[in-house]
Amino acid sequence: MPMLEVKGLNVHYGAIHALHGIDIAVEQGQIVTLIGCNGAGKSTTLRTISGLIRPSAGQILFEGKPISGMPAHQIVRLGLAQSPEGRGIFANLTVAENLDMGAFARSDKAQIAKDREHALTLFPRVRERLKQNAGTLSGGEQQMLAMARALMARPRLLLLDEPSLGLAPQIVQTIFKIIREINRDGTTILLVEQNAHMALEVAHHAYVLEVGRIVMADDAKKLAASDEVRKAYLGIG
C-alpha cells in the first residue's frame, strides 16, 4: 500500500476546472516529484492534499486513511506537513517563533527539542538567525526556514512546493542536497517543481502534469531520458 494515494482527484475554482481526475501514488521512503509548467495544477494538487482546498471529486488516502475534506490543521497532526509555495513564513514573527509554530500541534517537549536541534543541524543558516524577524531573511534563508519549520511537525510525509523558486543556482544546489538528506533520514517527500532538471535528479518516481492532467508517470531516471520530457521540460534536443 502506498503511503499517499490520490485517486481521481478533481478540483474546481468556481467555474474553472483546475484538476481533471488526477492519480498519484507515493511509496514510503521515496522522493516523488510532480513536474509541469506554470498553471498546470501542481500547487493546487499539494494544497488539496494538505486540506486547504476541498476537492469536488476523488479520494486522498494517507497511510490508508481517507483525508479529503479534513481541515488542514488536523491533517498536519496525522504526520503530513507542507512547505508551501512562496515559503509562507510569518514575516512578523522571529525565526525561532516560526520554528515553534511548525511544532504547534505537538506537545512532546523533549522530542520537539531534539527535532529542533536536528532541523537546525540540517539548516545551519537558520540557526544563525534565530532571534531575527523572519521578514529580514533572504529568499534562500526563508526557504530553509520554511523547510525546517515543516520538519518541526515531525512529518512522515513532507510536501515541498517549489523549493527552488527564485533562488540563486548555488542555493538551489544546497537545498536539493538537504532534500536528499531529509529523505535519507526516513522522511518520504512529494516534491513539486518547475525546475525539472533538479527534481528528476533527486526523485525516485515522477509525474508530469499538464493543464490539470497527469500526462506521464514513470521512474524519474526513465522520464529524464524520454524524448518528450527532454524536449518540453529539460530544454534538450
Add this chain to the structure above:
Amino acid sequence: MTQFLQTLFDGVTVGCLYALIALGYTMVYGILKFINFAHSDVFALGVWMSITIAGWIGIGAAGEPVPPWYMGVLVMLLAMGVCGAVGFTVERIAYRPLRGAPRINVLITAIGVSLFLQNFGQLRWIFGAYPKAFPTLLGDQTLFSLAGVNFRLSDAAVIGTAVALMAALQYLIFRTKMGAAMRAVSFSPRNASLMGINVDLVISFTFVVGTMLAAAAGFLYGVKYGGQAKQTADSMWVMLGLKAFVAAVVGGIGNVRGAVLGGLLIGLIEWFGVAYLGSQYRDAYVFAILILVLLFRPAGVLGKATIEKV
C-alpha cells in the same frame, strides 16, 4: 499648574479606558481585517452587566456600606466572563458564516449586531430602557494630593487595573504559544492552518479576549464615573466606543502597542481640549485628530513602524 496636572491626570485615566477598548478593535482587525462595530456595545454591556451582577450579589446599593474591594474584582471578573461569552457567541453566529465573504458584508453585519445589542438590551426583561445608578463598589477616599490634584482610590483602581490588563495582554501576545499563533493567523490564516493551528479557534479566542477587555473597561468606567453613568444604552456608549475606535486608528489599526498609545493620546487630547479650549467641542477634538491622522499618516502613528500585528 493645578489645572494642568489635573487635566493630565484625567486624560491619562480616561485614556487607559480608551486603550482597553481600542485593543479589542485592533486585535479583531489584525486577525479578520474588519472593524467590529459591535465592540462599543460590548463595552456598554460591560457597564450593564456590572450593575446587574452587583444587584444579584446584593452589594453597592445606595446607602449601604461599601463592600470590600475584592467584591468589586469579583463583579468585574463575572462581567468579563459574561461579555466574553457574548463575544464568542456573536463571532460564532454572526461573523463565522461570513468567513471568505466580501468584507463589506461583514462590516454591515457588525453594524447589525451593534443595533441588535443596543435594542435587545433595552428589553424590559434584560436591562430595561431606563437609567440605572452604578453601584458603589469602591470607597472614594483620596489617597494623596499633589499640587492640589486629588488622587483617589477609584483613579488608582482604573489605572492599576488597566495597566495590569494591558501588561497581561502583552505577555499573552508576545510571550506565549497562543499569542504567537494569533500573530501567525493575523499574518496568514492559510499558512497558519498548515502549521496545525486551528484558525477558527484562534479567532474565537481573540474575540473573547477583546470583549473581556472592553467589559473590564465598562466596569472601570462605572467605578470612575458612576454618578454620570446613569444612562441607558444610548448614544453615550456609542460615542465612547467610537472614540476608542479612533484611538485604534490613530495608533495604527492592527497594532497592539499602537492601540495603547492611541488610547492615551485621544484621552489627553480630549481632556486638554476641554480644559483649555472649551467643553462644547469635546467630541470634535477627537475626530479632528482622526481627520488629521488620516490625511497625513493614514497608517496611524505606529502604522509604518509596524513590528507586530495581531
